[in-house]
Amino acid sequence: MSRPNPIPPLLSTRLCLQITHRKDMLTQAPSFSRPSSPATRLAVSTDDNLDLSQVTVPETTVAEKEFLAKTALLCQERNLPLTAVKNARDLASVRDSPIKPGRVYRIGRVSDATDDDMDILFGKCGVKTLVDLRSPTELKDDPTLEREEVFANFTDMVFYERNKLVKELGPEERRIEKKRKRDRVRAAVNGARKNTKDVIFSFVDNFFGSEDETEGEDDECIDCIAASKLLEDSARRRKRKERHFVSIMNEVKYVRGTLSKVRKRDIAGAIIKSPSAIVSKTARDNIKKPFLDEINGGGLPMLNELLLRFGAPGIKHVLDIISDSNRHPVAFYCTAGKDRTGMIAAIILAFLGVPDEAIVEDYSLSANVYAEMNDHKAMVGALSQRNLDAKTFLGAPPEVMRDTLENIRKTYGSIEGYLDFIGFGEESRERLRYALTQ
Secondary structure, three states: OOOOOOOOOOOOOOOOOOOOOOOOOOOOOOOOOOOOOOOOHHHHOOOOOOOHHHOOOOOOOHHHHHHHHHHHHHHHHHOOOOOOOOOOEEHHHOOOOOOOOOOEEEEOOOOOOOHHHHHHHHHHOOOOEEEEOOOHHHHHOOOOOOOHHHHOOEEEEEEEOOOOEEEEOOOOOOOOOEEOHHHHHHHHOOOOOHHHHHHHHHHHHHHHOOOOEEOOOOOOOOOOEEHHHOOOOOHHHOOOEEEEEOOOOOHHHHHHHHHHHOOHHHHHHHHHHOOOOOOOHHHHHHHOHHHHHHHHHHHHHHHHHHHHHHOHHHHHHHHHHHOOHHHOOEEEEOOOOOOHHHHHHHHHHHHOOOOHHHHHHHHHHHHHOOOOOOOHHHHHHHHHHOOOOHHHHOOOOHHHHHHHHHHHHHHHOOHHHHHHHOOOOHHHHHHHHHHHHO
């Protein structure tokens, strides 16, 4: 494999640490329409017969081009010089961040890393703990998930949310077991009338696909330990590398959250108007409208709201990992390192007192990430197939994070109030503060 030019001398062991902050570049960012879809596997899951030659990538306005140019400039200053791993930067690089360099990184999917990417991440930056925030379905669809060159030296740890357990996997041990997605969705709609359930299942099959979802939480967890015990066991694991699988948002959670917001009268009205829903595809499509209206109307702010609520156990577990100094440096990621990764970063930064606009600025640096991906056109096509606005979903408008931070304070009183809500109490918060700032 040919290797790119060597890294400049300045980008040595402290390569992500020598950051020049460009202040206030994004305070005048243009206002965009709100994004409108869940940040799970939808963007890369397309029908086999999708003709990419028929997919039209939305045009970019002048204001949007100017905004992307500003974020691209900041990315050049702050992002790690990686080739295949996108959107990677030290949280110490955020304007007014009190975090010490080299403690915690936000990155995109790491399994595509080139040799030079690995030299930077695992060599010069010394990352020894990876936290994968993706859903089981996304993991199943990732052909590079078990790539030997990247993960051979990592011990896999799986967080099971239902009982808050962690399992350390052996070399030949299966990470996840097959389970039918419709069976899991059934729990989310328990209590609904039969016709409503049938419509919801049809909606789920259209929106997420009808393939099996993989998840193993219904089975007995052999040799698991309580997640809370990991910190007690930290010293034993200090010298080894670990990869933690912590799914904080999946398709079932998104459906459950959307159902909680769709007005019952809208669902009932759609069913009454379309009594042939069970046999007519056109009627079923009409009945899906209340769900799609809710998703498109709520956009990414609604997704973040659901993520904060339904992802609480996983978010707490991620913060516990990051608060353990023995696990540093830590890098956490989802697919593009934008939404779920951005939420974890925002929670940490807000707790440490970073101003809102600096958090918004860091989130907005993710705006370019999808455009840089090789399968961008396929992502646009996949979202269009599901009646979702690809242009808004694949962006990172500043107002999304502004709304999210405002919603945290409105709903929970403060960032500390949210951390109390997820069970990350004062002692845990002080451990996190010390681990990242001292």
